Amino acid sequence: MASTITTTNGEPKLWLGGIEPMKASYGKLMMWFFLLSDTFTFGAFLVSYGLIRFSYPAYAGDVADFTFSNLYWPIPEKVFAAVPFLHGVYLPLVFVGIMTFILIFSSVTMVLAVEAGNRRDKAAVQKWMLWTILGGLTFLSCQAWEWTHFIHGTDEGTVIRELVNNQWIERTIYGANLIENQYGPVAFADLFFFITGFHGFHVSIGVALLILVFYRTATGLYERRGHYEMVEKVGLYWHFVDLVWVFVFTFFYLV
């Protein structure tokens, strides 16, 4: 959290040129610029979602009469309405709400770890890092369940009509993959897999980094080094992952 990282003797940690640009250490500044470039990547994904969504017809009828069809873009709350252990119960957006809460909470425990690091309170850093790791793993497990459900589909499936060898045929499809989608246009499923998948990949990398930093805290590396800046840098990455989820949640699930 400190804008200046100091060594044990209180001197600012200068770059090799003898100054400290933007009052941030080299590693921290590079983390910020990496996250900026990652913002563009996720921005491109979400903007692609917007473009493709706006090029499809929206569902025009009453929300209560909504049925899945590949002729219009689905209403997200109708697609994401399942919760583990409550099979067949219609609970729109409840599970994704729980996932959002878990990720926001893990962001809080992360910032508490960073704060403890500034006080060089090793035990507190370890405690909050463990909570953050737990939050990250829980989120990933939730996402695994969400994907499984999305791929397997509903009990009834959706009947689609398609032109095969110049003949209209009807068949029932269940769930979604990259070439077939019971919930709506194929592009909807593709974007779901790409966007939440790319975010989930970031969370996985984050958990791996958190475990590494926890290990190095526990073995006293940062204590010997005299500062806990590594906790802060991984913290920046972790908050960014939470930030991306806030946007994914709004544009994929709410709008």
Next chain:
Amino acid sequence: MAHSHDQHVVSDGGAAHRKVIWKTFWILLILTALEFLIAFTMQHGTLRITIFVLMTLVKAFYIVGEFMHLKHETKSLMWSITIPTVLLIWFVVALIMEGAAIFQELTIFKFWN
């Protein structure tokens, strides 16, 4: 806004800072809860989308400003991150208009029937 969390002179052992962290958490939680409330009580439309986008931007402000501490970094660092990000708005508007134009074209050529 200009209050700084200088961690080298923490007289209270960081208690004030922890208070800010928990306050931010409650703001984020309440905003998310409100988003749910709106999702189930309000008719779908441009107004609803606008409210969601604004609430998301407020949440982003708190996450980046407080959790990522950007609000309390030097001005040059803050702006070098913020200005390129703001340019994304242009990108969003341009491509959404493009999507709407594609929809118009496909409608004219009766692609949906």
